[in-house]
Amino acid sequence: MRILLVEDDPHLNDSLAFQLTSEGFQVDTCQDGEEALYYIEENIHDLILLDRMLPRLSGTDILSQMRQTGNQTPVLLITALGTLEDKVTGLDLGADDYLVKPFAFEELMARIRCVTRRPRKLQLDEQLTYGDITYLPDENILRGPHSTCSLSKREGTLLETFLRSPNQTLSRTLLLTKVWGLDSEVEDGNLDNYIHFLRRRLKTLKSSVRIQTIRGVGYRMEG
Secondary structure (H helix, E strand, C coil), X not given: XXXXXXXXXXXXXXXXXXXXXXXXXXXXXXXXXXXXXXXXXXXXXXXXXXXXXXXXXXXXXXXHHHHHCCCCCCEEEEXXXXXXXXXXXXXXXXXXXXXXXXXCHHHHHHHHHHHHCCCCCCCCCCCEEECCEEEXXXXXXXXXXXXXXXXXXXXXXXXXXXXXXXXXXXXXXXXXXXXXXXXXCCCCHHHHXXXXXXXXXXXHCCCCCEEEEXXXXXXXXXX
């Protein structure tokens, strides 16, 4: 699961990022509202931990813009503003939960688990099916018409990205960001290598699903 942590207190930002990473999450961090919007527009995160009081653009403004544009990524507001009115305002704007500072990390984890139990984008589907293939994200298992194989973590993330947007052309930039993250310095050719790996997997499974190259743009999954 990839989390975007938006918190302007450097110490708290670093501390939470370290603890979340230790719990197995992939974490991207930023410390102001405008930078947060840049990350959010990439639409690669499963959950956003959003401070309410931020430089340049407030957390509530960010949340409002997200919901107005149809972005339904779950948001957990983190703030020192803990009155009933503050909580109601945040929830009415579209927050999925509200956590008041200071808080224990154990409570944050409990809130995250609570959101993951809801039937929203954050919760991984038990399986993703397209054409004649089925992918089980939790197990990194791909099933085809005649056999089954295991995928590496990056192969699985790349395949899942295609399966969530079948018959759509996905840009190279989007795919690189989804699989390696926004700040990764991975070489562009690595994407082509992993596309080759997935094509080989599909061929081994004798699947009719194909990953087509859209020259100058990216790739599209067709079945």
